[in-house]
Amino acid sequence: xxxxxxxxxxxxxxxxxxxxxxxxxxxxxxxxxxxxxxxxxxxxxxxxxxxxxxxxxxxxxxxxxxxxxxxxxxxxxxxxxxxxxxxxxxxxxxxxxxxxxxxxxxxxxxxxxxxxxxxxxxxxxxxxxxxxxxxxxxxxxxxxxxxxxxxxxxxxxxxxxxxxxxxxxx
Amino acid sequence: xxxxxxxxxxxxxxxxxxxxxxxxxxxxxxxxxxxxxxxxxxxxxxxxxxxxxxxxxxxxxxxxxxxxxxxxxxxxxxxxxxxxxxxxxxxxxxxxxxxxxxxxxxxxxxxxxxxxxxxxxxxxxxxxxxxxxxxxxxxxxxxxxxxxxxxxxxxxxxxxxxxxxxxxxxxxxxxxxxxxxxxxxxxxxxxxxxxxxxxxxxxxxxxxxxxxxx
Numbered sequence: 001x002x003x004x005x006x007x008x009x010x011x012x013x014x015x016x017x018x019x020x021x022x023x024x025x026x027x028x029x030x031x032x033x034x035x036x037x038x039x040x041x042x043x044x045x046x047x048x049x050x051x052x053x054x055x056x057x058x059x060x061x062x063x064x065x066x067x068x069x070x071x072x073x074x075x076x077x078x079x080x081x082x083x084x085x086x087x088x089x090x091x092x093x094x095x096x097x098x099x100x101x102x103x104x105x106x107x108x109x110x111x112x113x114x115x116x117x118x119x120x121x122x123x124x125x126x127x128x129x130x131x132x133x134x135x136x137x138x139x140x141x142x143x144x145x146x147x148x149x150x151x152x153x154x155x156x157x158x159x160x161x162x163x164x165x166x167x168x169x170x
Numbered sequence: 171x172x173x174x175x176x177x178x179x180x181x182x183x184x185x186x187x188x189x190x191x192x193x194x195x196x197x198x199x200x201x202x203x204x205x206x207x208x209x210x211x212x213x214x215x216x217x218x219x220x221x222x223x224x225x226x227x228x229x230x231x232x233x234x235x236x237x238x239x240x241x242x243x244x245x246x247x248x249x250x251x252x253x254x255x256x257x258x259x260x261x262x263x264x265x266x267x268x269x270x271x272x273x274x275x276x277x278x279x280x281x282x283x284x285x286x287x288x289x290x291x292x293x294x295x296x297x298x299x300x301x302x303x304x305x306x307x308x309x310x311x312x313x314x315x316x317x318x319x320x321x322x323x324x325x326x327x328x329x330x331x332x333x334x335x336x337x338x339x340x341x342x343x344x345x346x347x348x349x350x351x352x353x354x355x356x357x358x359x360x361x362x363x364x365x366x367x368x369x370x371x372x373x374x375x376x377x378x379x380x381x382x383x384x
Binding site for chain 1: 272
């Protein structure tokens with residue numbers, strides 16, 4: 001599949017603005033540029049706030065292009081549970097269609113939802129505890145393996161840089 | 171990959187699960203409580219915990235032993251029911267939160283508390299119990315009362331000991347539904363308490379107390 005968007009990183013932020021997962025793909029990961037995407041996610045939060053207060057009668061979960069910085073374009077999506085999904089795409093000359101980005105966002109949202117629905121995630125938490133998922137999330141830990149794998153699959157399906165090129169058929 | 175796989179499940183399975191859950195959790199919560207009491211007793215024996223104050227029942231016991239036995243028995247039964255209800259509510263919270271998330275896939279977040287409550291009354295109720303809430307009242311200060319005239323989980327409950335006994339037993343079964351409502355609201359950002367009440371059998375009201383909107 002031809003690469004349509006170059007996905008640099010995806011970040012999930014909880015409703016209380018705690019980071020849940022920041023994952024970088026492809027070349028960016030190899031060059032150890034992870035920290036930069038933490039910073040990008042952090043600055044995106046301000047833009048989320050602006051857009052939310054500017055438009056209290058909200059009609060869309062997809063917030064579109066939030067801003068661009070250096071060589072990345074940052075897109076945002078906010079779910080019904082106020083979880084924010086932030087995508088960093090590398091700027092390119094090709095026009096990136098909104099519909100594609102929305103699809104990507106929805107796929108990430110679905111993966112997050114399946115991960116969070118796991119009742120074994122917080123087995124010993126008090127029953128009444130409010131679920132701010134960021135706290136229980138040692139997202140580097142074993143329990144989130146499937147989530148990470150699902151995210152990687154989604155990224156690979158976009159033909160992102162992380163997917164190795166298919167071997168030549170001879 | 172954007173849309174989740176559709177998975178289908180048998181409608182009555184939910185009712186069967188609820189029945190089995192109540193029985194199983196009753197046994198498991200009794201077990202957990204017996205364990206906790208045993209540890210407490212050991213600590214009291216070892217002198218680590220002060221002995222519990224004698225209950226009023228025990229004072230009277232030389233006068234009227236049957237009364238004290240009855241009160242102690244009901245206190246113990248209520249304790250066990252509490253444990254059972256807590257567990258049911260906890261399970262319900264998890265289920266409710268995830269169902270709400272799934273139902274809201276693609277929909278934008280709710281800017282108004284009232285919108286979230288309406289979502290619960292319509293979409294959540296229809297998804298879980300095939301109908302919508304019959305009556306919604308609010309005092310505009312964070313208290314909402316949802317009334318359902320024929321609440322599905324208890325609509326078919328009956329007891330051979332009579333209506334009152336059935337109503338008493340039904341209270342346990344609605345704890346899970348209360349948990350579902352509470353979980354759904356908490357996932358949408360509204361953290362509060364949901365209290366179910368049954369006055370006449372198929373009719374059930376849920377009182378939702380949310381913190382005052384600032």
